[in-house]
Amino acid sequence: xxxxxTTHFGFEQVEVDKKAExxxxxxxxxxxxxxxxxxLMSGGVHRLWKRxxxxxxxxxxxxxxxxxxxxxxxxxxxxxxKVGPEGLVVLADINASMLNxxxxxxxxxxxxxxxxxxxxxxxxxxxxxxxxDCITIAFGLxxxxxxxxxxxxxxxxxxxxxxxxxxxxxxxxxxxxxxxYDTYSFSLLPLMGKLITNDADSYRYLAESIRMHPDQKTLxxxxxxxxxxxxxxxxMTGGIVALHMGVKP
Amino acid sequence: xxxxxxxxxxxTALEKAAAKAxxxxxxxxxxxxxxxxxxxxxDCTQPAQKIYLQFTASGIALxxxxxxxxxxxxxxxxxxIAKLLFADQHSLYGSGVSISGNAGVLAQLQGxxxxxxxxxxxxxxxxxxxxxxxxxxxxxxxxxxxxxxxxQSAERLIREYLxxxxxxxxxxxxxxxxxxxxxxxxxxxxxxxxxxxxxxxHNDHKDH
Numbered sequence: 001x002x003x004x005x006t007t008h009f010g011f012e013q014v015e016v017d018k019k020a021e022x023x024x025x026x027x028x029x030x031x032x033x034x035x036x037x038x039x040l041m042s043g044g045v046h047r048l049w050k051r052x053x054x055x056x057x058x059x060x061x062x063x064x065x066x067x068x069x070x071x072x073x074x075x076x077x078x079x080x081x082k083v084g085p086e087g088l089v090v091l092a093d094i095n096a097s098m099l100n101x102x103x104x105x106x107x108x109x110x111x112x113x114x115x116x117x118x119x120x121x122x123x124x125x126x127x128x129x130x131x132x133d134c135i136t137i138a139f140g141l142x143x144x145x146x147x148x149x150x151x152x153x154x155x156x157x158x159x160x161x162x163x164x165x166x167x168x169x170x171x172x173x174x175x176x177x178x179x180x181y182d183t184y185s186f187s188l189l190p191l192m193g194k195l196i197t198n199d200a201d202s203y204r205y206l207a208e209s210i211r212m213h214p215d216q217k218t219l220x221x222x223x224x225x226x227x228x229x230x231x232x233x234x235x236m237t238g239g240i241v242a243l244h245m246g247v248k249p
Numbered sequence: 250x251x252x253x254x255x256x257x258x259x260x261t262a263l264e265k266a267a268a269k270a271x272x273x274x275x276x277x278x279x280x281x282x283x284x285x286x287x288x289x290x291x292d293c294t295q296p297a298q299k300i301y302l303q304f305t306a307s308g309i310a311l312x313x314x315x316x317x318x319x320x321x322x323x324x325x326x327x328x329x330i331a332k333l334l335f336a337d338q339h340s341l342y343g344s345g346v347s348i349s350g351n352a353g354v355l356a357q358l359q360g361x362x363x364x365x366x367x368x369x370x371x372x373x374x375x376x377x378x379x380x381x382x383x384x385x386x387x388x389x390x391x392x393x394x395x396x397x398x399x400x401q402s403a404e405r406l407i408r409e410y411l412x413x414x415x416x417x418x419x420x421x422x423x424x425x426x427x428x429x430x431x432x433x434x435x436x437x438x439x440x441x442x443x444x445x446x447x448x449x450x451h452n453d454h455k456d457h
Contacts, residue, residue, distance in 0.1 A: 055257075058316040067451045237254045 007145055008212045012208065019145045020121075033197050035072050040192055043217055047074075049241050050138060054078050055165045056234075056243060062086040063133040066157065068122050069140020071092055073102030074237070079136075080111045090127075092120040093140075123149040127157045134158075138167040142213035151226035158248040164228060169210040170235070170242035177238045185210065216242045253313065256298060260311040268308050280361050282306050286318040287354055295326040309312045321350030335362055 038046045054075065059065055061084040067076045070091040071217055079089045091106070093099040103117045120126050122137065122144050135154050144150045154164055172178040185207035195201025215223065216233050216241045219242075223231045228246030235242050271278040284304035301315040323330055325346035333346050333355075341348060348355055374382035380417040414421035418426065 023251060045254060045258075048254050048261065052257045052314075053259065053313040055312045056313075161417045234253060236252060238252065 006019075007052060008018045008209075016145060020094070021167055034101065036156060037075070037193070037196060037203075040196065041189060045237060048169060049236055049243070050078075050098045052076055052167055052236065052242055053136060053138060054082070056241075056245060057134050057136060057165055059083060059087075059134050064088045064090075064131060066090045066092060066125075066127070066135045067155070068120075068125075068135060068137040069143070070136075070138075071095075071098040071102055071140075075136055075138055076102065076115060077106055077109060080106070080115050083114055084115055087114055087244075088165045089115045090118055091115060092122075092125075094119065094121050095230045103147065123153055125153040125157050129156050130159045130162075131157050132159060132162055134163045134165070136165045136167070139169065139220075141166055141168050142209050147214070148222060148226065151222060151228070153247055155227050160248055162248045164244075165225070166223075166243070166244040168218075168219070169216040170233075170239055173235060173239040177240070181240060197204070199208065216244075251298075260300065260313060264309065264311045264319050267311075269372070271308050273368055273372045276366065277361050277364060278308065280364070281308065284354065286358060287351075287359070288315060288317060290315075290319050290322040291330050292322055292324040293327045293330060294324065295328075298327075319350060320354045321348055321352065323348055323355065329352055334359065 005016045007019050008014075024032055042049075057065075057079075059079055059082045061082070064087060065076075065079045065083060065085045067073075067079060067089060069078050070093055075090050076091040082087060091099070091102055099117055099119055100234050106115060118126065122140065123146055134156055137154075141147060142152065143202065151164075158164060171241050172181055184203075190200040190204045194200035197203075213219075216235065218240070220231050220233055223244060223246045227249070229249045231246040232245065233242045235245040271281065281304060285306045287304050289302040289304075291302065293300065299313060301312045303312065303315065323346055325333075325334070325344070329345035333341070333344050351396040370382055370386040373385060377385070378380075411418045412423075
């Protein structure tokens with residue numbers, strides 16, 4: 001009898017083909033109040049992290065941008081303003097509930113003409129080779145089952161000299177900050193999740209998945225291995241979050 | 250490199266403040282739209298920070314990172330650049346700031362800053378309502394007028410005390426009399442000098 005391959009789902013080990021399903025359940029559960037929770041959990045700082053990501057993307061008029069795990073669409077909205085009517089933004093998310101919230105919100109904000117939505121798995125991106133000038137994935141990579149496969153897919157659909165930006169929780173540089181952050185993540189975060197969405201487990205998973213995500217140097221190495229060049233990362237808020245950047249040669 | 254979260258927070262706050270100010274000054278906003286599409290780099294040496302001012306049709310966007318074309322770059326300390334943009338420093342000479350690129354953009358921006366005329370009463374009305382805002386604005390204007398009058402009166406009283414009571418300095422009329430006396434004396438000395446010269450010339454003529 002062959003042993004099934006496993007991967008982590010937070011601190012729990014699950015069969016590889018079950019992780020996507022479990023992650024999907026988490027995001028189906030939190031989709032409706034995802035932005036509100038983000039604001040509460042980060043004290044609004046997630047907006048600054050995303051703003052900096054947009055600055056570093058250097059996206060301009062006419063560019064094609066893929067916003068993977070774009071969820072509720074806050075990055076896509078800004079990109080749609082920057083690329084103008086000649087450009088294109090694709091809001092992609094594997095989770096239908098998150099994508100629905102994002103699409104409705106962007107429609108309500110009057111974004112039309114230069115934006116499309118796609119329910120897509122980051123590991124198997126349904127786009128032709130060399131399509132996008134820029135790809136962003138904000139707080140999504142840690143939920144992907146096979147990150148190497150996803151990085152290879154992103155490299156494939158980027159145009160040569162196109163830019164990948166990965167915004168993700170990471171490892172705090174200061175041990176004291178790390179201790180405080182741990183206390184916050186494992187005690188306060190699930191409590192807030194319970195109070196606001198009546199779902200402590202989903203927020204416990206979010207905290208655990210952050211700890212299981214590769215640290216700054218490891219992720220940079222994975223990008224190098226995937227074939228990206230000029231890879232670098234920038235710590236933000238003491239390393240609680242890091243922005244990784246790489247270019248397709 | 251500094252943590253980008255802090256500088257992004259500061260720039261976001263400044264951008265929002267500028268947007269709010271322009272909301273209540275449509276004249277400046279319309280003028281600013283003429284700079285749309287241009288980007289000015291403020292390259293601060295102290296503190297070391299680059300700030301990009303991107304002019305758009307609807308206002309100004311601030312960022313710490315930009316990779317497009319620049320209209321002009323201002324380099325200098327933060328204080329010197331702020332003085333040049335917001336205070337009475339109108340010339341680059343002696344300002345401690347250097348410029349490269351199109352200096353016309355800076356001149357336009359300085360002109361706009363000088364004309365900034367924010368309708369604070371309207372801004373207040375959006376928060377507390379028209380009537381309370383008008384009443385409050387009237388009180389503030391009244392207090393401002395009273396303050397100016399008191400300041401002028403204090404200046405006059407101090408001047409009178411110094412000149413008349415303490416005698417520490419000369420009064421305006423005494424000073425004018427003193428200057429007139431000096432002028433009279435100078436003219437008298439000049440006339441006397443001329444007479445002596447004439448007499449000397451007369452004596453020299455008789456000796457020959």
